[in-house]
Structure formats: structure tokens, C-alpha cells
Amino acid sequence: MATTIKDIARIAGVSPSTVSRILSNKKTLSSGYAPETISKINQIAKDLNYRKNRSAIELVTKTSQVLGIILPASPTNFAQEIIAGIQKVASLHDIDVIIAYAGEDSELLQMQALKTISERSVRGILLLGITLSATNAQFLRASDIPYIFLSVAQPEPDLPFIASNDFDIGYQATNYLIMHGHREIAFVGADIPSCVGQLRLDGYRQALKDHQIAYRADYVIPGNWLYEDGIQAMNMLEKLPHLTAVVAGSDLVAAGVINRARQLHHHIPSDLSIIGIDGTALCDIIYPQLTSIQQSFYEMGVKGTEQLIRQANITSSYTPICTKKGGSVATRNKQNE
Amino acid sequence: MATTIKDIARIAGVSPSTVSRILSNKKTLSSGYAPETISKINQIAKDLNYRKNRSAIELVTKTSQVLGIILPASPTNFAQEIIAGIQKVASLHDIDVIIAYAGEDSELLQMQALKTISERSVRGILLLGITLSATNAQFLRASDIPYIFLSVAQPEPDLPFIASNDFDIGYQATNYLIMHGHREIAFVGADIPSCVGQLRLDGYRQALKDHQIAYRADYVIPGNWLYEDGIQAMNMLEKLPHLTAVVAGSDLVAAGVINRARQLHHHIPSDLSIIGIDGTALCDIIYPQLTSIQQSFYEMGVKGTEQLIRQANITSSYTPICTKKGGSVATRNKQNE
DNA sequence: TCGAGTATTGCAAACGTTTGCATAAAGATG
DNA sequence: CATCTTTATGCAAACGTTTGCAATACTCGA
Numbered sequence: 001m002a003t004t005i006k007d008i009a010r011i012a013g014v015s016p017s018t019v020s021r022i023l024s025n026k027k028t029l030s031s032g033y034a035p036e037t038i039s040k041i042n043q044i045a046k047d048l049n050y051r052k053n054r055s056a057i058e059l060v061t062k063t064s065q066v067l068g069i070i071l072p073a074s075p076t077n078f079a080q081e082i083i084a085g086i087q088k089v090a091s092l093h094d095i096d097v098i099i100a101y102a103g104e105d106s107e108l109l110q111m112q113a114l115k116t117i118s119e120r121s122v123r124g125i126l127l128l129g130i131t132l133s134a135t136n137a138q139f140l141r142a143s144d145i146p147y148i149f150l151s152v153a154q155p156e157p158d159l160p161f162i163a164s165n166d167f168d169i170g171y172q173a174t175n176y177l178i179m180h181g182h183r184e185i186a187f188v189g190a191d192i193p194s195c196v197g198q199l200r201l202d203g204y205r206q207a208l209k210d211h212q213i214a215y216r217a218d219y220v221i222p223g224n225w226l227y228e229d230g231i232q233a234m235n236m237l238e239k240l241p242h243l244t245a246v247v248a249g250s251d252l253v254a255a256g257v258i259n260r261a262r263q264l265h266h267h268i269p270s271d272l273s274i275i276g277i278d279g280t281a282l283c284d285i286i287y288p289q290l291t292s293i294q295q296s297f298y299e300m301g302v303k304g305t306e307q308l309i310r311q312a313n314i315t316s317s318y319t320p321i322c323t324k325k326g327g328s329v330a331t332r333n334k335q336n337e
Numbered sequence: 338m339a340t341t342i343k344d345i346a347r348i349a350g351v352s353p354s355t356v357s358r359i360l361s362n363k364k365t366l367s368s369g370y371a372p373e374t375i376s377k378i379n380q381i382a383k384d385l386n387y388r389k390n391r392s393a394i395e396l397v398t399k400t401s402q403v404l405g406i407i408l409p410a411s412p413t414n415f416a417q418e419i420i421a422g423i424q425k426v427a428s429l430h431d432i433d434v435i436i437a438y439a440g441e442d443s444e445l446l447q448m449q450a451l452k453t454i455s456e457r458s459v460r461g462i463l464l465l466g467i468t469l470s471a472t473n474a475q476f477l478r479a480s481d482i483p484y485i486f487l488s489v490a491q492p493e494p495d496l497p498f499i500a501s502n503d504f505d506i507g508y509q510a511t512n513y514l515i516m517h518g519h520r521e522i523a524f525v526g527a528d529i530p531s532c533v534g535q536l537r538l539d540g541y542r543q544a545l546k547d548h549q550i551a552y553r554a555d556y557v558i559p560g561n562w563l564y565e566d567g568i569q570a571m572n573m574l575e576k577l578p579h580l581t582a583v584v585a586g587s588d589l590v591a592a593g594v595i596n597r598a599r600q601l602h603h604h605i606p607s608d609l610s611i612i613g614i615d616g617t618a619l620c621d622i623i624y625p626q627l628t629s630i631q632q633s634f635y636e637m638g639v640k641g642t643e644q645l646i647r648q649a650n651i652t653s654s655y656t657p658i659c660t661k662k663g664g665s666v667a668t669r670n671k672q673n674e
Numbered sequence: 675t676c677g678a679g680t681a682t683t684g685c686a687a688a689c690g691t692t693t694g695c696a697t698a699a700a701g702a703t704g
Numbered sequence: 705c706a707t708c709t710t711t712a713t714g715c716a717a718a719c720g721t722t723t724g725c726a727a728t729a730c731t732c733g734a
Contacts, residue, residue, distance in 0.1 A: 002481070004689095004690055004691085005690065005691065006690075006691095014713075014714085015713065015714045015715075016690090016691080016692095016714090017691095017692080017693075017713075017714060017715080017716095018712085018713060018714075020690095020691065020692060020693085021692085021693085021713095024691095024692085033711095033712065033713080034711090034712065034713095037712085037713085049479050049480075051452070051455055051456050051480070052456050052690090052691085053396070053456070053458065053689085053690050053691070054392075054456045054457050054458070055391075055392040055393075055395040055396040055401070055457075055458065055689085055690080055691095056392075056396050056689070056690035056691040056692090056719090057690080057691055057692075058392040058691095058719095059390070059392040059393050059396055059689090059690080059691075059692095059718095059719045059720065059721090060690080060691050060692050060693085060718070060719045061691085061692065061693095061719085062719070064392075066435075080417065087436075087438050091438065096435060096437065096453055096457070097435065097436055097437075098403075098433060098434065098435040098436070099424075099434055099435070099436055100433065100434075101424050101428065115388070116433055118388055119388050119389050119390070119391045120391050120392075120433070121390065121391070121392065142386050143386075143388070144339070227618070227621070227622060252622075255622045259621075259622070259624060262624065281564070282622070284564070284596075285564060285589075285592045285596070285619070285622070285623060286622060286623065286624070287596060287599065287623070287624050341719095341720055341721085342720065342721065343720075343721095351683070351684085352683065352684045352685075353684090353720090353721080353722095354683075354684060354685080354686095354721095354722080354723075355682090355683060355684075357720095357721065357722060357723085358683095358722085358723085361721095361722085369681085369682080370681095370682065370683080371681085371682065371683095374682085374683085389720090389721085390719085390720050390721070392719085392720080392721095393689090393719070393720035393721040393722090394720080394721055394722075395689095395721095396688095396689045396690065396691090396719090396720080396721075397688070397689045397720080397721050397722050397723085398689085398721085398722065398723095399689070
């Protein structure tokens with residue numbers, strides 16, 4: 001049986017309140033406890049290997065030092081970076097983190113994760129890379145716990161988020177290729193039904209439009225942001241003779257496209273230029289090094305956590321994106337066509 | 338103010354005990370509650386958006402449905418896979434997971450993470466990829482909470498672990514190269530002072546010895562398992578003319594070696610063969626595809642969690658390793674020398 | 675109609691901590 | 705010496721739940 005505050009009190013010959021106040025070094029209104037009492041209590045606590053019972057504390061104080069993170073069941077490779085940002089800020093404030101996994105698709109799994117987290121009277125909830133079903137969003141709102149979505153912008157105004165502007169990402173990626181002389185550009189590997197995918201596609205189309213390039217439906221090959229999607233996409237792209245460049249939905253997709261292209265004896269970037277999205281560590285690792293639209297994942301974690309911790313009202317915001325240059329995009333001059 | 342069991346009881350006109358038993362569908366000794374009572378209670382609970390207070394439950398039952406994970410401050414890329422295994426099993430048993438980060442080096446950070454976790458009266462602690470200082474190990478032992486180390490074997494017998502046999506990994510990697518005709522083999526990127534690094538190095542040396550190959554200290558270039566270490570290592574390897582193969586401490590290191598080698602106009606695998614360690618998804622992504630000694634990370638998570646959940650006594654074990662073949666190792670015939 | 679048996683529910687203590695208020699002791703002031 | 709402060713500590717309620725035991729209400733056979 002673990003030692004409690006009462007055990008310490010009994011041994012020290014003081015009351016539990018005294019022990020409690022000393023151990024959580026509360027300053028009473030008056031100046032405080034006798035130094036000898038303090039050191040005695042601390043010594044006994046150490047000797048008895050005393051550890052606080054968080055449940056009891058949280059029960060009586062009705063506050064907790066815990067943040068809840070909800071992750072998609074298949075954690076994307078950038079989630080790690082966001083979590084690092086969260087942990088950084090959390091540990092600075094002596095706050096613990098509990099993690100629950102939610103299916104992206106399965107409404108049931110989502111609800112389960114929400115329940116799990118909300119029952120722990122957490123101080124706030126960070127939702128990474130998911131969109132909630134209407135019912136579940138309602139549950140979240142009703143829970144009375146501050147929350148914020150990270151990395152995917154939410155359409156509804158009362159679901160605050162910190163994310164990249166996915167329209168801009170799509171636009172900037174496409175525009176980058178256009179600026180390098182490309183006009184036959186595919187858009188592959190994105191999960192189109194999703195908010196993120198849809199927005200990026202919109203950005204892609206807008207960039208084309210702004211440069212009087214016709215949109216071709218067969219240049220858009222949806223996927224699930226995965227390496228395998230890149231492979232698949234490249235298999236289809238091969239049948240499109242005029243194509244000179246590809247916007248990949250993620251760095252992973254880009255890697256798939258590049259590797260499959262190599263197998264098919266297409267040279268990157270001279271035969272085909274590729275730009276990725278995310279700007280993860282992967283960019284440096286694959287060959288040729290990937291040019292990519294880099295997102296500020298770490299910053300999302302930091303900002304989101306800070307918002308939740310300082311109890312101010314929570315507002316949506318976009319984190320900056322930038323183009324990270326590699327060697328996967330070549331300049332194309334018109335007469336080559 | 339959140340709804341409690343008492344609120345429901347008052348509204349339903351029953352006692353809190355009734356509500357409690359119904360909501361956690363306890364079977365009383367006799368057959369049970371009246372169906373109408375049950376449905377009434379459930380309805381009210383739903384209407385009032387009732388959520389259990391875990392703190393209160395844990396306080397009174399003195400058990401928790403939480404598992405603690407301690408991660409190294411710089412989470413390695415395979416940690417994700419282990420965590421996936423943990424989550425899988427945990428969610429099957431309706432168990433939550435809380436995560437704390439510990440420095441590998443900093444004794445203080447380690448202690449902080451241990452305190453954090455142990456105060457939450459968790460059901461068990463999983464320590465990923467770290468070794469504890471003597472003091473901290475003592476603290477862990479004294480905590481009375483079941484624990485198990487994952488992915489790094491512990492020397493002391495009362496620190497149970499589930500990990501790969503790192504000696505075997507070093508041996509098997511080296512032996513694979515020898516079997517392909519190599520005799521001038523470097524060992525790079527491993528963190529030698531660490532248990533894991535030391536064991537793998539021992540395996541490497543044993544394999545050499547078993548084939549009457551002399552050990553050369555300049556063929557061993559330590560590192561920190563990182564991509565950059567691979568780059569650095571390759572810079573040094575270039576000055577060793579007879580070298581034909583490399584055992585990389587991790588897949589990341591291997592990626593670094595390969596990329597730097599390409600920059601230096603060495604062809605992989607004809608000029609230089611490379612074998613990685615870990616067998617992560619990265620192997621397929623880099624070019625040429627990496628041959629690697631694959632570890633069973635997911636299984637570590639699964640097994641460790643199962644052990645902690647079923648409260649049986651916890652025992653150490655090794656998970657299997659296997660060689661995952663890519664295109665980064667070439668056969669070398671003797672007369673080439 | 676009377677128990678006996680059973681089905682359904684309630685009572686109250688307990689978990690370990692915090693905290694507003696009360697109190698005792700000691701010192702200061704007149 | 706009486707009174708007032710100040711300082712250091714204790715009392716007891718409260719947090720929301722579970723659960724052993726007790727109690728009530730019903731059913732049924734004789």
C-alpha cells in the first residue's frame with residue numbers, strides 16, 4: 001500500500017493539512033511554516049518514497065495538468081513533429097500529455113477517443129490531422145473543454161484551428177512549376193474528398209487558370225498521401241506523353257513518383273519535374289533531393305499548446321509555408337515542346 | 338459544472354449507487370435492475386451529457402486504466418512503430434496511454450518523466466529506447482509499478498525487456514556481407530558507448546573473427562544513428578581505398594552513406610555495398626533500395642503491452658530479426674581484389 | 675393469509691487530497 | 705497583566721465514485 005499524506009502526518013506528529021501545504025509548497029497568508037517542520041516533512045516524504053496521488057488531487061481541485069492529443073489511427077509522418085512542439089511547451093508548464101487514437105473515417109472510433117480524453121478532465125484537447133463528423137463535433141463543443149485542431153483547417157467557425165493554408169500550398173506548388181516553364185502539370189496522391197485535398201486542388205486549379213492553362217481532369221490522380229500512391233500515380237502518368245511536371249500531394253507521394261519514374265527510365269528532373277508538399281526530413285534523404293512546399297509543423301504544435309494553456313479564447317490562425325529547394329525541378333524553355 | 342452521478346440520481350429519483358451500478362453495468366449478485374430503471378437512467382445520462390470522472394473512479398478503485406510510455410527526448414523513427422503496437426493492444430483492453438519524454442542523457446529529465454508517470458498510478462510503464470541511470474532504476478524498482486523496457490536490452494536481471502538481440506544484429510549484418518564476398522567492412526554510425534551500440538559492435542567483431550578477418554579500428558566510425566552521421570562517415574570512408582562494404586548502424590545512417598557516396602561518384606552497390614539496420618519503411622524509399630536487418634518493432638510494442646496488462650510476472654525476451662533484401666549489396670568475387 | 679424466497683434498491687463508508695476557517699501559542703503593546 | 709497581533713498549525717468538509725451490507729417490496733406455494 002502506497003504511502004499517503006496521512007502516514008507522513010502521523011509519523012511527523014502533525015496534521016495532514018500541514019503535510020499537504022508543505023509538500024505542495026503553498027504559501028499561507030501568513031509567512032509560513034517553521035523551517036524545521038518543513039525539512040522534517042520533506043525528509044520523511046523522501047524516506048517513505050512518497051508519491052502524490054494525482055487522482056485525489058484532480059478530484060478535489062477539479063483541474064488537471066493534462067493535455068489530450070487525438071491522433072489519426074494512421075499517424076502521418078509529420079505528426080511526430082507537431083507532437084514534439086506540443087511536448088516542448090507542455091513540459092515547460094509541467095503538463096502531461098495523454099494520447100488517444102481516432103479513426104479518420106470511423107465515427108465510432110472518433111467518439112471513443114473523444115470520450116476517453118474528455119473523461120480525464122483534461123485542460124485542453126489538441127486534434128491532429130482529423131476532421132470530426134457532425135455528431136462528434138457537437139459532442140466536443142458540448143464538452144466544455146477548450147480544444148483546437150492542428151494541421152487541418154476546419155470549415156466551421158467554432159472549430160478553431162492552426163494549420164497551413166492549403167489553398168496557398170496547392171497554388172504555390174503549381175505556380176513554382178509554372179514559373180519554371182512547365183504547363184503540363186499533374187496533381188497526384190492527394191485525398192481529394194478531404195478538406196485538405198480539396199483546397200490544394202483548388203489552389204492548383206487557380207494557379208493554372210491564372211496562367212491561362214487549361215485544366216485537364218486526367219492530370220489529377222487522387223490517392224491517400226502515401227508512398228504507394230506515388231507509385232500508382234506514376235504508372236498512370238506514363239501514359240500521358242506531354243506531361244512535364246508533377247505536384248505530389250505529400251513528400252511520400254513524391255518519393256513514390258520519383259522511384260517509379262526511375263524504374264521506368266525517366267530521368268528526374270530533366271524528363272519530369274516533381275514538387276512535394278510538407279518539407280519533411282525525407283526531402284534530403286531521397287534522390288534527387290526533393291523540392292517541396294514546407295509547412296511549419298513544429299510551430300503548429302507550439303502555438304496550439306500555448307493557446308490551450310493560457311486559457312484565453314482560442315482563435316484560428318495559419319502558419320507560414322515556404323518553398324524548400326531540392327533538385328527535383330528543372331527549368332523548361334518553351335521551344336523544347 | 339459538470340453533471341455527476343448524484344444529479345442523475347436526483348432527477349431519476351433513485352440513489353447514486355443505483356446510477357453507478359447501472360452506468361458501469363455491474364451485475365449484482367441477483368439478476369439485476371428493472372429494465373425500465375436502466376433505460377431511464379441511461380436516457381437521463383445521455384440528456385445531461387454525463388461523463389464519468391476518471392479521477393474519482395481511480396481514487397476509489399485504486400486501479401487505473403492507463404499505461405505510461407517513456408520516450409527518449411529525440412524519438413527515433415522506429416518508436417512510432419512500437420507505439421502503434423502498444424496502442425493496438427491497449428485499445429483492445431480499453432486502456433489509455435500517457436506519454437512522457439525523458440532525456441537519454443539527462444538524469445534529471447529521466448527522473449521527471451518517471452515521477453510524472455508514477456504519480457498517475459498507472460497500470461504499467463513501458464520504457465522505449467532508453468537506459469536508466471542507477472538512481473533512476475532504483476526509483477523505478479521502488480515504485481511498485483510493473484514496468485518493461487522496449488527495444489534496448491538491459492544488463493541487470495531485474496530490469497525486464499523486450500528487444501532484438503543486438504549482438505546477433507551486428508553479427509548477422511556483417512556475416513551477410515562476408516557471405517557476399519566482402520572482407521573489408523566498415524561499421525559506422527552506431528552510438529558505441531550505448532549498450533546497443535556496444536553489442537552490435539561485438540557482433541560485428543565476432544563475425545569478422547569467425548572468418549579470420551582482422552579487426553581494424555579505423556573501420557569503425559561511431560555516430561548517433563543519424564542521417565548526418567552517415568554523411569560524415571562516408572567522408573571518412575573515402576580515404577580507405579580497400580573498403581568494399583559498410584554496416585550502417587541504422588537505416589538512416591545507411592541513407593546518409595548512400596547519398597554521400599553518390600555525390601562522391603561512388604556507385605552503390607558495385608563500388609560499395611551497404612547494409613542497414615532496422616528495416617524501416619525507409620528501406621524502400623531510398624535508392625537503391627536498402628538491404629537491412631529488420632527488427633520486429635511492432636511486435637515489441639504488442640508483447641510488452643500484453644505482459645503489463647495481464648499482471649503475470651514479467652520476463653525478458655528477444656524478438657526475431659530477419660534480413661530484408663534490397664539492392665544495396667553486391668556479390669564480390671575474390672579475384673576482383 | 676402467512677411466511678419464504680427473491681428481485682430490486684438504498685445507506686454509508688471509503689479513497690487521498692486541498693483549503694476556508696478556527697485555534698493555540700507566542701510575542702508585542704499599553 | 706490584560707489585550708491585541710502575529711505566527712504556526714489543526715479541523716473538517718468537500719471532490720465523485722464504488723461497493724459491502726442492509727432493507728424493502730414483490731411473488732408464489734401451501
